[in-house]
Amino acid sequence: MQHSLKYGIQIALSLMLLACSAKLPHTKTLTSSLPLEFHNTNLIHLNDSKTPKISTNPKEQMELLFLDSNLNALLQTALSKNLDLQITQARILQTQSQLKSxxxxxxxxxxxNLNTSTNHTRTNTTPTLESHNSNSRIGATLSWELDLFGRLRHNKNAKESLYQKSLQDLENAKITLFANIATxxxxxxxTTQNIILTQENITHYQEALELTRLKVENGLLDSTELFKKQDLLTEEQNALERLKSTQEESKNALLILLDSNKLPLKNPKSLPTPKTHFNLANLPADTLFSRPDIKAALFSLHAQIYTKANAKASLFPIISLNANINAILDSNSQASGNLAWGLASALSAPLLNRTQLTQNYFLQDALLKESYLTLQQTLKNAFFEIENASFNTNNAHTQLQNSQKRLQNAQNYYTFSLNRHSVGLIDTLEHTLNSASLNNAKKSLNTTKTQNLKTLVILYKVFGGNLNLYKDSYANN
Known part of the structure; x- marks a missing residue:
C-alpha cells in the first residue's frame, strides 16, 4: 500500500513538472511558411569560390566592401563614442544584473543579524546600589524555496533570454550605425562634388545669359531665348542652395552619430569603388537567423515562453525550508552563551488571489501568441527585404553603367564642340552651354554612383552585416 502511494506521488509530481515545462520552437517550424529559396540573389555577382574561410565582423565587412580610409575613420570613431551604442551597452549591464539576481x-x-542591549540599574538606598547588564544576540536565518514546479528556473531562463537578446541588440545597433554612417x-x-560642378555651371549660365542678351539686343535672337537662359541660371542657383542644405544636414547627422564637433575627414575627392563579388547564402532559414535583429526577436520569443511557464508554475503551491540559528551571550553568565536553532518547512498556496494569478497566466499566453506572430511577420519582412535589396543592387548597377555611357558621350561631344569652337565653327554661347551639359552629366554620374553605393549598404544591412567578404580573397578583386 505504501509502495503504491509513493509511486502515485511520483507520477503526480512528474505530471506537474511536465505541465510546467517550457518547450522552445525549432527554427524549421518558424520558417516553414517562407519560400525555400531566394529568387533575386542570382542577380548579384557571386563568387564561385567554395573554400571555407573565417568570416570577419560587421565593421571589417563594411571596410572590405568599400576600402575607404575616411569611412573607416568614421566607423572607428562611432564605435567608441556613439551614444546609442553606449545606451545599448548600459542595457546589457541591466539585463546581466537581472540574470544574476x-x-x-x-x-x-x-x-x-546582531542585536545588543545594555541595562543600567540604580537603587536610591543606603548604600546606593548600581548594576550593569549586557545582552547580545547573534543569529543567522536560512530560507530556501524548493523549486519543484520550475517557477524560479523559468524566471531565470527568461532573464537569460533577455540578456542574450540585449547582446544581439548591440550587434544590430552596430550594423544599423555603420549603415547610417556610410549612407x-x-x-x-x-554633394561636395556636385556643389563644385554646380558653381561652375552658374558661371557658365551667367556667361550664357550675358551673351544671349547681347544677341537679343542686336536682333540676332528672339527675346524668349533670354527668358530660357534666365530660367537655367535660376534653377542652377536653387540647385546649389539645395545641395548646400543637404551637405549641412548630412554633416550634422554624422556629427550626432559620432558624438563629436568635428568630422575626421581628409578632404575626400571621389566616391569609393565598391567590391561587387559576394559569397551569399541562398537558404532563407540560415540567412535570416544569422541576422542579429532576427536573433533578438527569437530570444524575445524564448523569454515570453519562459515567462508564460513561470506564470503557470505560480499557480502551484510553494514549498520552502527555513532555519534559524541564534547564540545568546549574557554578561552575567559564566558560560560563553546559549545556542538555539530551529528548522521548519512551509507550504503556501494561492487561495484568495488565485483569480489574479490565473488571469496573469492567460495574459502571458496572449503575449506569447503576439510574440510568435510578431516574429513570423519579422521573418517575412526580412525575407522580402533581401529580395528587394538584391534586385535593387542589380538595378542600381545597371543605372550606373548607363550613366557612365552618358558621361562618355557627353565627354566626346564636348571634345568635338571644343575643336569646332577653336576653329570658329560654333560661337562661345554654344560652347558655354556644352560645358554646362558636361558638368550635368558628371553630376548625374555622381548621383548614380551614390545610389549604387547606398544599395550595397542596404544589402549589407539586410544580410546582417555579413556579405562573406575576406581579406585574402579580395586582394585581386
Missing amino acids: AWGSLFPQVSG LYFTLVE
Whole structure:
C-alpha cells in the first residue's frame, strides 16, 4: 500500500513538472511558411569560390566592401563614442544584473543579524546600589524555496533570454550605425562634388545669359531665348542652395552619430569603388537567423515562453525550508552563551488571489501568441527585404553603367564642340552651354554612383552585416 502511494506521488509530481515545462520552437517550424529559396540573389555577382574561410565582423565587412580610409575613420570613431551604442551597452549591464539576481534566487538565502542591549540599574538606598547588564544576540536565518514546479528556473531562463537578446541588440545597433554612417558619408561626398560642378555651371549660365542678351539686343535672337537662359541660371542657383542644405544636414547627422564637433575627414575627392563579388547564402532559414535583429526577436520569443511557464508554475503551491540559528551571550553568565536553532518547512498556496494569478497566466499566453506572430511577420519582412535589396543592387548597377555611357558621350561631344569652337565653327554661347551639359552629366554620374553605393549598404544591412567578404580573397578583386 505504501509502495503504491509513493509511486502515485511520483507520477503526480512528474505530471506537474511536465505541465510546467517550457518547450522552445525549432527554427524549421518558424520558417516553414517562407519560400525555400531566394529568387533575386542570382542577380548579384557571386563568387564561385567554395573554400571555407573565417568570416570577419560587421565593421571589417563594411571596410572590405568599400576600402575607404575616411569611412573607416568614421566607423572607428562611432564605435567608441556613439551614444546609442553606449545606451545599448548600459542595457546589457541591466539585463546581466537581472540574470544574476534570478540565478541567486535558486539558491538558499542566508541573512545574519546582531542585536545588543545594555541595562543600567540604580537603587536610591543606603548604600546606593548600581548594576550593569549586557545582552547580545547573534543569529543567522536560512530560507530556501524548493523549486519543484520550475517557477524560479523559468524566471531565470527568461532573464537569460533577455540578456542574450540585449547582446544581439548591440550587434544590430552596430550594423544599423555603420549603415547610417556610410549612407551619410556617401551623400556628403556626392554633394561636395556636385556643389563644385554646380558653381561652375552658374558661371557658365551667367556667361550664357550675358551673351544671349547681347544677341537679343542686336536682333540676332528672339527675346524668349533670354527668358530660357534666365530660367537655367535660376534653377542652377536653387540647385546649389539645395545641395548646400543637404551637405549641412548630412554633416550634422554624422556629427550626432559620432558624438563629436568635428568630422575626421581628409578632404575626400571621389566616391569609393565598391567590391561587387559576394559569397551569399541562398537558404532563407540560415540567412535570416544569422541576422542579429532576427536573433533578438527569437530570444524575445524564448523569454515570453519562459515567462508564460513561470506564470503557470505560480499557480502551484510553494514549498520552502527555513532555519534559524541564534547564540545568546549574557554578561552575567559564566558560560560563553546559549545556542538555539530551529528548522521548519512551509507550504503556501494561492487561495484568495488565485483569480489574479490565473488571469496573469492567460495574459502571458496572449503575449506569447503576439510574440510568435510578431516574429513570423519579422521573418517575412526580412525575407522580402533581401529580395528587394538584391534586385535593387542589380538595378542600381545597371543605372550606373548607363550613366557612365552618358558621361562618355557627353565627354566626346564636348571634345568635338571644343575643336569646332577653336576653329570658329560654333560661337562661345554654344560652347558655354556644352560645358554646362558636361558638368550635368558628371553630376548625374555622381548621383548614380551614390545610389549604387547606398544599395550595397542596404544589402549589407539586410544580410546582417555579413556579405562573406575576406581579406585574402579580395586582394585581386
